[in-house]
Amino acid sequence: MKRTILVTGASKSIGKAIAVRLAKNGFDIAVHYASDKDGAETTLKEIQTTGSSGRLLCFDIGNREQCREILGQDLQAHGAFYGIVLNAGIARDNAFPAMLDEEWDKVLHTNLDGFYNVLRPLVMPIVSARKGGRIVTLSSVSGLAGNRGQVNYSASKAGIIGATKALAIELAKRAITVNCVAPGIIDTQMTAHLPKEEIAAMIPLRRTGTCEEVAATVAFLCSDDASYITRQVISVNGGML
Numbered sequence: 001m002k003r004t005i006l007v008t009g010a011s012k013s014i015g016k017a018i019a020v021r022l023a024k025n026g027f028d029i030a031v032h033y034a035s036d037k038d039g040a041e042t043t044l045k046e047i048q049t050t051g052s053s054g055r056l057l058c059f060d061i062g063n064r065e066q067c068r069e070i071l072g073q074d075l076q077a078h079g080a081f082y083g084i085v086l087n088a089g090i091a092r093d094n095a096f097p098a099m100l101d102e103e104w105d106k107v108l109h110t111n112l113d114g115f116y117n118v119l120r121p122l123v124m125p126i127v128s129a130r131k132g133g134r135i136v137t138l139s140s141v142s143g144l145a146g147n148r149g150q151v152n153y154s155a156s157k158a159g160i161i162g163a164t165k166a167l168a169i170e171l172a173k174r175a176i177t178v179n180c181v182a183p184g185i186i187d188t189q190m191t192a193h194l195p196k197e198e199i200a201a202m203i204p205l206r207r208t209g210t211c212e213e214v215a216a217t218v219a220f221l222c223s224d225d226a227s228y229i230t231r232q233v234i235s236v237n238g239g240m241l
Contacts, residue, residue: 002052005134005222006030006081008061008118009088011039013188014138017211018085019043021219023052030074030081032057032088061088061114062106071121080125083134083222086115089156096151104152111156115163123171132175134222137164139182141237157182161233168231177230179221183214184237204239 005022009015011033019029020043029047031054033040040056047054055078059070089111092103115137126133142150143157161180168178185191185199186209200206214236220226221234235241 002026002028003082003131004028004030004078005083005085006032006057006118006122007085007087008032008114009034010043011036012043014183014186014211014214015085015087016043016046017215018087018218019054020046020050021212021215022083022085022222023047023050023054025219025223026052027083027222028052029054030057031055032059032061034058034060034088061118062110064113064117067117068121071118075121075125080129081122081133082126082131083136084119084122085218085222086118086135086137086160088114089138091150091153093149093153095149099152107152108156108159111153112159112163115160119167123167126176127171127174130174132227133171133177134226135164135167135171135176135178136218136221137161137178137180138218139164139180139233141182141184141235141240144182144233144235145241164233165231172230175227177221177226179226179230180233181214181217181221182233182235182237184209184235184240186211186214186236202240203237207238209236209238 005027007019010019010031031040031043044054059066139160140157142154146154164180
């Protein structure tokens, strides 16, 4: 029986690339989305062309009760996941003096609370399965170095790093690795508005990254070859840090 990995925010960009890459590596994939069903279905179709299987899961990672309900139903139907990739997240950029309460709250509740909301129902089933496992979280260069106009986003992504490192210690004796990937400026819909030449000048490699480059790093951390790597933060940022 194939091992299954849940990828949150898999309807587009980095999440989609991760889901497809993991499918190519032989995993079945649970494709999570919050609202973009068409995008999720496109991801699922690409997964199926690789010979792997997949299914769709729809819930808001910021809604704790919804996470417990939907994930609980999936556990009853399919059993424990082998791996979880926490990719879903949002940004609401603004200068801190002008930041609205809702911009702070929405980003923290979605990005940081989402870590708890998704993992809390899923970790013990992985432990109980006694087959090891892989958890990969997505932080950001903003979580490592901070970024102007992103105090809320940087706080949430820095929190994910701390939570990842702590969870890695707790789960290590169960052969469940927990690592974090911190992308830099990646070609996605979120960065499409940025001035390309100015951004490239900030990056030692003189270009933005691709979703596939992030996906390759995540896929390695989910592989058997990464069985002795845990509690790490791996930057994919072209040398920005």
